[in-house]
Amino acid sequence: MIDLSNKTVGVIGGKGKTGSQFARLFRKLGADVLVSDLRTRLSNEELISRSDIVVFSVPLHLSEEIIRAQVGNLKSGQIVLDVSSLKTKQVKMMNKGKAEVIGMHPLFGPTKRSFDGLTLILCPGNCRKLTSKGVGEIFKMVGMKVVEMSAEEHDKLMTVVQVVPHLKTILAGELLRHLGIHPDKSREISTPIYRLELDIIGRIFSQEGMLYSSIVAGNPNTKDLLKFLKKTVDSYLKEVETGNVKALDKRFSNVQKFLGKFSQNAFDESEQIINEMQKWMSKK
Template identity: 35%
Template sequence: MGSLFARIYGGAGWEVSVRGRTGHEPMATFLSRQDVVMVSVPIDATLGVIAAVAPHLRPDQLLCDLTSLKAAPVEAMRRSAAPCVGLHPIFGPGLDSIAGQTVVITPATATEGEYGPLLEVLEAAGARLAFTTPEHHDELMAVVQGLAHALSLVLAGTVRELGADLDELLEFTSPVYRIEFGLVGRLLAQDPALYGPILRRNPNVPAVLAAARTALEELADAVDDPGPGSFVRLFEEDAALFASHGAAATAETDRLIRCLAEPER
């Protein structure tokens, strides 16, 4: 992600310096030349890097991070003399453009005047900015990321527990189900060190998983009920929750289905 943001700000005319966690010159010397310091490292390394960087910064600099969790990193950045703001790009680093993509902003000790130029570059690149507190961000991400990833892992784990033949299952899928299985395969093709901290380091995830467990038990009870009433009631309650999103969700997924249904050229 750091490389992507280096290209974005470099392309906007900013002079960008990139440093890993080790370098040829002392950290303090490197940091003294920067107006903005952006921390972009794996979740498990973030607090340590912020702790190493923060003491060397001045009040006339700006400190920010790109971590997908926000409460703990922002709290760590608050200890610096430099004003700080948290950022979370809700997309992967492989994009050619961030136009239409969301970046969550969690203001902390920096004023709008201090972090404004940073955000102007993102807006000029077409990003959509969403503002919230670090704590509420993590509550939302426990569902948006944590629950979504957990459900993918549950699907994979269920197939494993059943001893089912994945290749045979895929032979019997429609485009809708290929999308479902494709998202699982995409997640599992990546590094567990990326997804583990998203689930394990967010303190809101256990409550979300407990709610998911309850929902699955409710569904199991409805399926076991000899009559249709329990399932219909459960389905209608959930349908009412998603009613305002139904039309947009159908249109978006129809586009995906058409892409999978059309033969490759």
């Protein structure tokens, strides 16, 4: 494992929610931590010159621009990490510098709770296996589950892990607005599952839209996904217009076969969630 007690970690964007979380974590692990941000005296350039490990923790829609501006300042012997929801372009940009490169994606938001069981994805760029292993061990030490994959594989998986769920939720919100049905009204007659869906809609729209817009627009696979969805929705429309229930049921059966045993496992797991949710609702 990398010994942080004699290392300086510089967090660019370290005043933000995610950046400050990682700054606290590295301090707790014994590193000297430097922070630069919009209103700090310390510049990004000076931070890089004084750091052994550099972390880019900046808004996703600005990440390429900020990395591009600083990549020439990165030095041999340094490790550079970035914290963002997309990896292909970010890792490719960092690879242009002299430092060892690892893209990171924490699959959790800023939290003051324990890191136990939370997942962190590492996407090594130009770096030694020893370095990526050492960085992974740092986060495993605080209880994180570390998963390693290429930047390209990451962004492909994020198509279904992030882009599809976010698009579905945003479109559901748009539909409520279009129909003029406020969630408070539909929640009065909601099933437990629908109430959970409403909570997810509210959860997404309680946060900054630019993050979700950047995840959807920035993923290199989104365009092909939307083309597929458009084609599929057009097919559904034709089947609904002609009342072709058998065709709709055939689609359902095809997916059912593909999912296999996962469906029953997911049903059982979601039943536990619903039971806990009902207990919580009964106390309100």
